[in-house]
Amino acid sequence: MKKLLLILSLFLAITSSFAQENEKNTIITTDIDNFWTAYDKIRLTKDTTLQYQYLNNFFLEKGTPGLKAIGQARNYTAKSYIDAINNYPLFWNSVRANTYKVKTLSKQIFAGIHQLKQLYPALKPAKIYFTIGALRTGGTTLRDMVLIGSEIAMADKSTITSEFPKAFSNLVTYLQNNNTENTVLTNVHEYVHTQQKTNQADNLLGQSLLEGVAEYVSVKATGRKSALPALSDPSLDQEKVKDRFSRQMFNWFSGYWLYSNEENEFNLRDLGYYVGYNICKKYDEQATDHQLAIKEMIELDYSNPAELYAFVDKSGYFNAPVQDLKARYEKERPRVISVGPFKNKDQEVDPGTTELRIEFSVPMNTQIRNFKYGSLGPDHFPQINKLISFSPDGKTAVFELKLKAGQSYQFIVGDGFRSQDRISLQPYPIEFKTRDK
Known part of the structure; x- marks a missing residue:
């Protein structure tokens, strides 16, 4: 009996060690520590030559592949960082403690990815890099990498934004409504994006569904509620949203539906996510094999009109076939x-x-x-x-x-x-x- 208990204890220890190592290799946070080391040294001197030297020596040159990738995705330069550090010290000091919280969230994020794997067994490995950017993105993806700009993703209503220029008004609005408790769901959402065939569809319908799939699947995998305001707004006229969206969904630009604080008649942002989410919900509800439905969502070619339209029609979300809505759109286009x-x-x-x-x-x-x-x-x-x-x-x-x-x-x-x-x-x-x- 003692021998059996010893073997079981050893097995659990090895399993736990493997899980920790797997988590460590999946979620990388070293850029955060490196940034704050560089930041502290930069703030001690007005000598710009020394500032660039500290940034390079302690942050950029030690950067993870994720830091290099987010720099490529958002065109960050050394000057981007130095300007942001020197111009917004109150912001950086107020967000610092939140960025360290990433390490305590790692286990929850890794558990969410494990749950995603149960839902979608074909899940391909990807890495999540919690890095620090220069205020141009809270999160994006590049190939098999999830790239989190922790200075935005981990900010919240307590973060000081009074130093920001008027051009940052959209960012200020976002930060005031951001909640670090959404970080786990956000990361699983971005992880889903690494499994999709593209991160850029050809029109508003494709892009909204691409985002809606990532949101729906991450909610279903983790059991957490979506942070989309539209999904919890009982006053939202769903049929009106559907009608307005259907008249614009073949535009190549996203307008106020995605990634924008542009004023609109619904007084809500990210309604494209809402539409995409509900198309997925309807599609899943009519499916007899729910795991297959998730697979079809993730592996859909969002830029292939035949595939895209067939998927949407099968969901039954709109009151007419997509081809009929496309014909109406072409008829209504300005000339x-x-x-x-x-x-x-x-x-x-x-x-x-x-x-x-x-x-x-x-x-x-x-x-x-x-x-x-x-x-x-x-x-x-x-x-x-x-x-x-x-x-x-x-x-x-x-x-x-x-x-x-x-x-x-x-x-x-x-x-x-x-x-x-x-x-x-x-x-x-x-x-x-x-x-x-």
């Missing part, structure tokens, strides 16, 4: 009615023409415009210097134009133009030729 003072395809345009007038079918967003090269490339793109004016009704825009004599021009009024209802313009190609002097 270019005419250009002036010359006609499109005119071969005798006066080279002294200094303005381009574009008339649209509906009132347009006057703050956003977009021109693209035609198939002939940049050599045939006219010099469009600036917007001169938009008509009061938003239907006519006038741009400053500079032309050369005897030159053929070709360009596209691009789908970055959008209506006041946030629907992308049907691209409109323009061709013309100026006469010789």
